[in-house]
Amino acid sequence: MEKFEIAAVTRADRGKGASRRLRREGKLPGVVYGGHADPVAITLDHNDMVLHCAHEAFYSHILTLKLDGKVERVVLKDMQRHVYKPRILHMDFQRVSETEALTMRVPLHFINEDRCVGVKMGGGSIAHQISDLEITCLPKDLPEYIEVDLEAMNVGDTLHLGELKLPAGVQVASILHGGDPMLPVVTVNAPKGAAEGEGA
Numbered sequence: 791m792e793k794f795e796i797a798a799v800t801r802a803d804r805g806k807g808a809s810r811r812l813r814r815e816g817k818l819p820g821v822v823y824g825g826h827a828d829p830v831a832i833t834l835d836h837n838d839m840v841l842h843c844a845h846e847a848f849y850s851h852i853l854t855l856k857l858d859g860k861v862e863r864v865v866l867k868d869m870q871r872h873v874y875k876p877r878i879l880h881m882d883f884q885r886v887s888e889t890e891a892l893t894m895r896v897p898l899h900f901i902n903e904d905r906c907v908g909v910k911m912g913g914g915s916i917a918h919q920i921s922d923l924e925i926t927c928l929p930k931d932l933p934e935y936i937e938v939d940l941e942a943m944n945v946g947d948t949l950h951l952g953e954l955k956l957p958a959g960v961q962v963a964s965i966l967h968g969g970d971p972m973l974p975v976v977t978v979n980a981p982k983g984a985a986e987g988e989g990a
Contacts, residue, residue: 798832825885850896902941908978912945924963931959
């Protein structure tokens with residue numbers, strides 16, 4: 791698994807003017823909260839964060855935050871980007887406690903699409919309904935992604951949320967809170983024209 795280290799310093803000045811000044815200097819305002827400690831306003835290096843954000847794993851990893859020489863374990867909880875410029879405006883990090891469950895979004899990695907029975911034998915096409923998933927787990931169980939194997943799926947098959955094979959200790963957050971386990975994740979659609987009549 792990849793490791794991400796973030797260097798930051800605490801900042802005393804708040805407000806829009808201070809944030810604009812930071813951004814002009816190539817810096818980025820952020821905040822660290824949670825873990826039964828007070829929120830702390832921090833300053834990050836913008837270009838460093840852009841490089842980190844280019845990695846899919848950055849969004850679903852436990853990160854090492856070096857803040858004023860002290861090391862904390864955090865996860866990225868929110869990020870504001872500029873509407874049209876390739877700039878990050880603000881980042882929120884949550885402290886990680888080994889004994890408290892995290893709720894995080896992780897990507898779905900669909901595997902064996904090229905070997906899917908419904909595509910190879912039935913001429914069907916794969917339709918992804920979702921590309922990531924909100925999960926709940928302890929930090930030690932946090933997966934980088936959830937693998938979804940499509941090899942055995944046939945034309946007309948739908949894989950539902952409650953049928954996903956999850957790593958040990960990982961639960962789907964929406965189902966945990968009473969959501970519908972029958973929500974579709976991926977479907978193998980019939981070939982175009984297959985359902986139309988002979989004379990169509």
